[in-house]
Amino acid sequence: MSFSKVGVVGLGIMGAGIVEVFARAGYEVTGVAESIPAVDAGQANLAKSLSRAVSKGKLSQEESDAITARVIFGSEFKLLAECDLVIEAAPEILSLKTEIFSQLDSVVKPSGILATNTSSLSVTEIAHATKRPAQVIGMHFFNPAPVQKFVEVISTSESDPKTVAQIVELGNSLGKHLAQISDQPGFIVNKLLLRYLNHAVQILDSGQASREQLDSAMRELSNYPMGPCELLDLIGIDTCVEILKTIYADTGLEIDQPATGMVQLVKAGNTGRKSGSGFYDYADAHQVPTDANDEIKTQVHNDLLIAYLGDCIAMEATGYATKADIDSGMKLGCGLPEGPFEVISRLGLAKVRVAQAELATRTGVVAYQPLAL
Numbered sequence: 001m002s003f004s005k006v007g008v009v010g011l012g013i014m015g016a017g018i019v020e021v022f023a024r025a026g027y028e029v030t031g032v033a034e035s036i037p038a039v040d041a042g043q044a045n046l047a048k049s050l051s052r053a054v055s056k057g058k059l060s061q062e063e064s065d066a067i068t069a070r071v072i073f074g075s076e077f078k079l080l081a082e083c084d085l086v087i088e089a090a091p092e093i094l095s096l097k098t099e100i101f102s103q104l105d106s107v108v109k110p111s112g113i114l115a116t117n118t119s120s121l122s123v124t125e126i127a128h129a130t131k132r133p134a135q136v137i138g139m140h141f142f143n144p145a146p147v148q149k150f151v152e153v154i155s156t157s158e159s160d161p162k163t164v165a166q167i168v169e170l171g172n173s174l175g176k177h178l179a180q181i182s183d184q185p186g187f188i189v190n191k192l193l194l195r196y197l198n199h200a201v202q203i204l205d206s207g208q209a210s211r212e213q214l215d216s217a218m219r220e221l222s223n224y225p226m227g228p229c230e231l232l233d234l235i236g237i238d239t240c241v242e243i244l245k246t247i248y249a250d251t252g253l254e255i256d257q258p259a260t261g262m263v264q265l266v267k268a269g270n271t272g273r274k275s276g277s278g279f280y281d282y283a284d285a286h287q288v289p290t291d292a293n294d295e296i297k298t299q300v301h302n303d304l305l306i307a308y309l310g311d312c313i314a315m316e317a318t319g320y321a322t323k324a325d326i327d328s329g330m331k332l333g334c335g336l337p338e339g340p341f342e343v344i345s346r347l348g349l350a351k352v353r354v355a356q357a358e359l360a361t362r363t364g365v366v367a368y369q370p371l372a373l
């Protein structure tokens with residue numbers, strides 16, 4: 001099967017980006033959201049991203065016009081009837097996604113593949129909202145979708161191998177680096193990333209460090225492109241809370257319970273950049289956070305880093321994912337300068353294990369203990 005028409009449902013941060021990925025690659029794209037204002041917002045997101053690329057000289061005005069001309073937008077699911085592939089990028093709420101998949105199943109042609117961009121929810125449960133579970137798959141893009149090169153392809157025990165192969169071929173043709181993973185909460189990257197982000201907010205909630213100290217620590221001492229509070233604002237704090245709820249339901253570990261600071265911001269409607277404020281206010285241009293307290297920055301940097309490296313070691317040791325996929329995911333999905341196993345090689349595994357044991361003893365969190373060799 002070759003794909004020519006691609007549909008996208010949900011036109012927020014991710015949906016608009018996925019529309020751009022496919023339209024840039026020459027596909028005819030149909031973008032659908034639940035209401036006219038949501039469609040208008042999605043269309044505006046695409047226009048803004050393209051005009052930014054033109055102003056930076058990364059795209060010509062003619063190319064931008066051609067991309068725009070390949071996309072149609074609307075609020076009716078029936079516009080997706082002839083799509084070979086539809087990717088859903090609606091909010092991270094299982095009941096909403098199953099409702100959307102049930103509707104998609106009734107309007108999209110029988111040969112069409114249905115994909116979800118979910119960050120953590122069960123693809124199997126989503127697939128079962130349709131009568132074609134063999135043709136339902138996870139295709140997890142990263143934010144911003146046109147920039148980040150990594151895509152997780154999630155298959156269920158019922159996925160047709162042909163469907164998986166077609167999606168892998170398609171992802172490769174988009175120039176993305178793929179990792180294939182079975183249906184597990186948080187897949188590879190979000191299982192690691194969200195625990196790190198939650199850890200940062202737990203530190204913030206405890207009063208041990210400020211948002212500026214946390215963010216400047218990770219920027220300055222690990223060269224991350226942004227700190228954890230900034231990244232939460234970029235992803236959307238509501239989305240992060242939902243992902244953590246799914247991971248917490250699976251692990252039952254306190255470290256995965258969404259931190260109070262995040263939950264409260266969501267309750268107040270401050271979901272991050274998309275709402276205009278979150279950990280930071282975005283009324284004016286965002287300034288790179290700085291702080292002069294090197295002692296606190298070093299402490300929180302080391303704690304966040306060591307806990308995260310420990311999670312990566314455990315993920316690989318339990319056969320959940322390979323070192324290569326974990327390293328690629330964190331670099332190409334999150335823009336980190338080094339993969340965790342590259343960091344471990346640089347620091348030395350023995351040193352990381354000693355630091356894990358010290359962190360576990362100091363904080364009393366058993367989950368930070370190094371794995372038995």
Ligand SMILES: NC(=O)c1ccc[n+]([C@@H]2O[C@H](COP(=O)([O-])OP(=O)(O)OC[C@H]3O[C@@H](n4cnc5c(N)ncnc54)[C@H](O)[C@@H]3O)[C@@H](O)[C@H]2O)c1
Pocket residue numbers: 009010011012013014015032033034038042088089090091092093096100117118119120140141142143234235236239274
């Ligand atoms: N934000 C990220 O960094 C990120 C990264 C990877 C994956 N994801 C996943 O992508 C999905 C979307 O996240 P987002 O950040 O783009 O969310 P968002 O809140 O920015 O956008 C959600 C979009 O869905 C639309 N929508 C809501 N209800 C709908 C319905 N019934 N039918 C059709 N459209 C509907 C909204 O109007 C909006 O356009 C989630 O599953 C999320 O976990 C997010």
